Amino acid sequence: MSDINDRIDRFQLLLQQLGLTDDQYVSHFRNAKIDKLVIEKRAKKWHFYFLFDEIIPFQIYQLFTTKLMNSFSHIASITYSINVQNALVTDSLIRDYWSSVIEQMQGISPPLVKLLNEQVPKIQGNKLTIHVRNEMEGLAIKRKYAQMITDSYQYFGFPPLVLETEIKQEESNAEYEQFLQAKRLEDQERGKQALLDIQKMEAEKEANDIGIPSGPLTIGLTIKDDSDYRRIEEIVDEERRITVEGYVFFAETKELRSGRTLLTFKITDYTSSILVKMFSRDKEDAALFQLVKKGMWLRARGSIQNDTFVRDLVMIGNDLNEIKPIERQDTAKADEKRVELHLHTPMSQMDAVSSVANLVGQAKKWGHKAIAITDHAIAQSFPEAFGAGKKNDVKILYGVEMNLVDDGVPIAYNPQDILLDDATYVVFDVETTGLSAVYNTIIELAAVKIHDGEIIDRFESFANPHHRLSATTINLTGITDEMVQDAPEIDIVLRKFVDWTGDSILVAHNASFDVGFINVGYQKAGLKKSTNPVIDTLELGRFLYPELKNHRLNTLAKKFDIELTQHHRAIYDAEATGYLVLKMLKDAGEKGITNHNQLNDNMGQGNAYQRARPYHCTVLAQTEVGLKNLFKLVSIAHINYFYRVPRIPRSVLQKHREGLLIGSACDKGEVFEAMMQKAPEEVEEIAPFYDYMEVMPKEVYAHLIERELVNDEKSLEEIIANIVRLGDKLEIPVVATGNVHYVNPNDKIYREILVGSQGGANPLNRHKLPDVHFRTTNEMLDCFRFLGEEKAKEIVVTNSNKIADMIDVIKPIKDDLYTPKIEGSDEEMREMSYSMARRIYGEELPEIVEARLEKELKSIIGHGFAVIYLISHKLVKKSLDDGYLVGSRGSVGSSFVATMTEITEVNPLPPHYVCTACKQSEFFNDGSIGSGFDLPDKDCPTCGIPYKKDGHDIPFETFLGFKGDKVPDIDLSASRC
Incomplete structure (x- = not known):
């Protein structure tokens, strides 16, 4: 008896520690006990076993468990189990816990979540009843989610329950039910708000206790700008007191045996990196250490010491200040921003490193209204670019950098x-x-x-x-x-x-x-x-x-x-x-x-395109027709003219030029190369092929000087100026582009690693890689200031915006479904399905078979999916004819039409017998049998031969959804016999 009283007393002490001593709380915990407490010291985990006299109201449960977690969080992670001695279950308790039960369920489909959230379950004895709209929903809930729902209630202390479903009938008092629903939601909102208010108050109290600042983080003293600041690459030996600053790319805290807290973080200023260690001096430091996270920009001051554990120089920090990120800004006026028309994403194989989302996001930050995507020979980044443009409200210009070859080189x-x-x-x-x-x-x-x-x-x-x-x-x-x-x-x-x-x-x-x-x-x-x-x-x-x-x-x-x-x-x-x-x-x-x-x-005859030397050219889709032509050119280059790289003959590009803008590209383009090697007069014969000519910053062409293809920087400036003058003479816009391969200058090292990994296979390894980061308007203007401010602004801002404005807003990902067209596919699918069904089940189809066929065909044909089924059928048939075994994977096995058209061998009908001779059948649709393969052997009463056993009772909705409008995803695997 004394042990029980001790456990009750311990629980009362717990309530006092949690601050739940008011009568409104204590009354719900009469005779409550801490039955057991399991502590895992190494893992820092505590698990409470509570024994309550009755099921407590949900709002009290929320408050109790939240405070329990928060009160001991600095010591260990808290978990708990609840048992109830006198579990009296009422409709109000079931209703109050219902939303939390649904939240705990994982992997439930959105339509079912909506269905469950929109109703109030009923309890009668130990039977919990929820309403469904049809038998299919009821079957899905009972099979997949009944155990999850009842287990969730048991987690909250409820006794074992049995879930039943009932098809919903029209309510006689809809207004009253609507009132109950609204009241329940209101009560939930009030409970949640009360809980949030308590958590906010506790957080503010804790912050005030330890003095956590609301502004930028400061640990120790404020570091002045005139302190002994060093670049990290300059740190080569032990020093007494210096300052570094940069980006934190790793941070962690550890509690030491002494009771102090150790903060370690790695910081880089992009010249090098260093590990910083800091030891807490008091409780305030320990709390502030928790705020140091990866992604912050910090200024740290301390001494440099040789750490025997790390075996390297580390900083032992004394003071730490959070600083603003060191970021490049586009300082041009809002209506004078440039547009980048030459940019590569990681889809340019083994070349570029920054994701489309980061590139488009940077354009948005700088206020650029548009940005072009011009990967090498492919259009694979268009879908991601479309999404990024939509998210950031930036116009995407869809293009490709192609390898242009002459149709024939003269002998x-x-x-x-x-x-x-x-x-x-x-x-x-x-x-x-x-x-x-x-x-x-x-x-x-x-x-x-x-x-x-x-x-x-x-x-x-x-x-x-x-x-x-x-x-x-x-x-x-x-x-x-x-x-x-x-x-x-x-x-x-x-x-x-x-x-x-x-x-x-x-x-x-x-x-x-x-x-x-x-x-x-x-x-x-x-x-x-x-x-x-x-x-x-x-x-x-x-x-x-x-x-x-x-x-x-x-x-x-x-x-x-x-x-x-x-x-x-x-x-x-x-x-x-x-x-x-x-x-x-x-x-x-x-x-x-x-x-x-x-x-x-x-x-030009035979394989002349293989003998021709490819030049780079930029191809931008100007209209929807242009986008279609661009896709055609990409396909043609890979299928018909691939030799080391995908190539496109000039005549083929001309044939499909409608809706396209052609740019002269980089130093591998024929305009720049001709201006570099020939007299300007000869370039006049080449330039008219292009809709605009590109020039790039001198840093992008720097490798040409290194390789002695251009004498010096002065000669490089003259080449660029000659192209600009040629554009003025021929009235062809000249645009400053960046040949972008990454966002920031610091990202160059990632491209160097990527390109360097390819060794001699990549010609870029023959020279130092140029600086091809995404430049701001002001940075690009500075690059071309040698042309004069007026001309620099023209090619950087005016002409880049002019080209962007010439291009329509294009959607490479359409809203509608554009299935392939095969004449008569609808009728062929219907005929094929019924023909196979009659061969198996007889001329007079059983009602259950015909109903399933009609249900599926109505959905498949109605939504334009018949051609997808037909193509899949032809693929399987061709593979089998060629000696390849084909197996379908995934949910397509729930489609009876797929079974009848021999796409899959899985029969989704309810378990059944069928006679292969007289076609007599016997179905079991009461749920008593899960699979036809589990049926006992049986002979046909008419023919006396063994029945064929089949059927797996899989609803069609598993494949095409409750409305039958999901696009079919038919996965096939083929293997050689």
């Missing part, structure tokens, strides 16, 4: 009616200081003259570049400064070369490069552009010998056993190319090519 230039056997050839080669005919110069020009298959003359000369040669040039060509320092001027060399060549056919390997340098040199020397006919042995080799892995000069020379003494010296290359062209022209003659003007007859 001959300036074609003329000249017999190849009778012609005289000048086979030449140039060595240069770089790849740009405009910004670099020829340092060696050599040639051999061939007639009747013999070399009849040679030409060789160095040219003075008037500057020291780069290490790259010396290593590549073997030409040194000493060789060229006393050489003649290039214009003198070129004048001699013009006279020497006469009207001969010029031959070069990669002739567009060599002839380009020659023509620019002629122009600078005051000479006319060459009109000589030209043969390019590179393209001739690609045409004649497509089986070769590559068509470099040394590869072709090896094929014909031609000696190539010193590759990349002009005279040796020219002589080797001379012998090579004789061999190739002989092979061309065997293909019927005997005249110079016949060499281009086969241009």
Whole structure:
């Protein structure tokens, strides 16, 4: 007896500790006991076993359990079990606990949640009755959720209950029921509000007790801006007192045996990172430590020590201040924000790192009205971009960066009616200081003259570049400064070369490069552009010998056993190319090519797109028609023109150009490359293909200087300025774009890791990656200030908004369901279903079979799903015919139509017998049998043969929902027999 009294007394002490000493609370806990308390010290868990005299009202239960959890939360995590001795269950108690019972149920479907929330259950003895709208709902609730509901009531201390369902009839007093419902909801709201008020008061009291500030977090002293601030990368040794600040990417607290609390967090300023440790001095510090979380920006002051446990330098913190995040701001006026028209997401394979949501969200923060998505060759990010644009109210411009190729690359230039056997050839080669005919110069020009298959003359000369040669040039060509320092001027060399060549056919390997340098040199020397006919042995080799892995000069020379003494010296290359062209022209003659003007007859035929060098171009969908054409182009590039990368021939792009805007893209685009390597006049022939031309910040082109493709920053500025001037001349908008691959400059390291992981397979690893973060308007204006403020604003703000305004608001994800169209699919599905059903169940179908077929077909055909079923049927049939076993997975087994059309082997009808001979059947739809396979063996009374047992009693709603309008999700798995 004394033990029982002790347990009662302990419970009364608990009530005092919880502050529940008023009569209105105590009266509900008469004879209540703490039956047992189980403590797990290591896990810091306490579990109370309570024994109550009666079921307490729900609001008192909520208040009691909430206070119980909060009062001991600083010691352990609290759980509890409740048993009741005299459990008198009333309708009011059932009703009060009902909402909480539903909240505890996991995985319940939204329609059933709505159904349960909209009614008041009734109790009679131990039978709990809820209303349903039809038998199907009642069956679903009893099978899946009855145990969950009764278990939840037992958790609150109720005795074991039995759940029954009853089909709802029209109520005679609807107004009274509505009143009860409204009152119940009002009582619940009042109870919840009272509980929230108590929790708020307790939180405020606790905060006041320990002095937690309402503003930014401060632990210790306030750190002034003029304190000894260091970048973390500068910390290399132990120091007494310094300050760091940055982003917290890890934080945790631990209670030590001494009773003090240890806070450890890792902080980065994006130059490096450091671990900070802080030990609490009092209860206030311990409470404040809990507020340090991942994602905060903090300033920390303390000493740097070598930690033997971590085996690294750590900061032992003394003072900690929360600071505002260091974020970039777009300071342009609201109506003068730029629009980014060249941006990559992680769908650009192994290249970009920031998610679409982050990129679009950043555009929203900066006030940009639109943003373009231009992944490499694919449109897979469009759905996510559509959602992000809708969420942030940012217009999404849907585009792709494509690999554009010419339909055929010429073998001959300036074609003329000249017999190849009778012609005289000048086979030449140039060595240069770089790849740009405009910004670099020829340092060696050599040639051999061939007639009747013999070399009849040679030409060789160095040219003075008037500057020291780069290490790259010396290593590549073997030409040194000493060789060229006393050489003649290039214009003198070129004048001699013009006279020497006469009207001969010029031959070069990669002739567009060599002839380009020659023509620019002629122009600078005051000479006319060459009109000589030209043969390019590179393209001739690609045409004649497509089986070769590559068509470099040394590869072709090896094929014909031609000696190539010193590759990349002009005279040796020219002589080797001379012998090579004789061999190739002989092979061309065997293909019927005997005249110079016949060499281009086969241009574009066969796999010419594989031989062409791809240029990047940006393609933006301007209209809904354009979006459809964009999808077509993506598919065509992958299916018909994939060679190393998906390519799109220029003629195909032109064919599907309606509703599209074409931009000139990055440094791999033909406009920039042509302006970098050729005279501006030649670029005028290329630029009109594009609707707008792109220029990018100098930092984006920095790798070109590193690779010596551009001489210096001044030359780079000149190339950009020439493109801008060309745009003005041709009245083509020039737009500043960022080639964005991540949001912030600090994110560059993630792209470096991603690209670096690919090794030599990715050409980006051959140079330092450029800075391609998402730039603000003011940052982009600063990048192009060398053009003048007015012109910079035009290409950064005015023209980018102009292009964005030219594009319609497009929805790549449609609201309606657009199923494929197959003529007669509805009738075919109906006929196929009934035909199979009659083969199994007889000409006169049992009522239960016909009713199920009609119910399903009405839903399937009515919502346009018949074609989906038909396609699935054809897939299964084709797979089976080809020797593959096919199994359906998931809820499609609940569709009887799927069974009758042989999509699945699962029969969802109630368990039944059916005779394979006379078609007699016997169904069990009273729920007594779960599966037809569990039926006992039985013979057909008419035929005397064993019945076939089938049926699994699965409602059709499991597949297509209660309204039969869910889009079918038919999963199939195939395996080879």
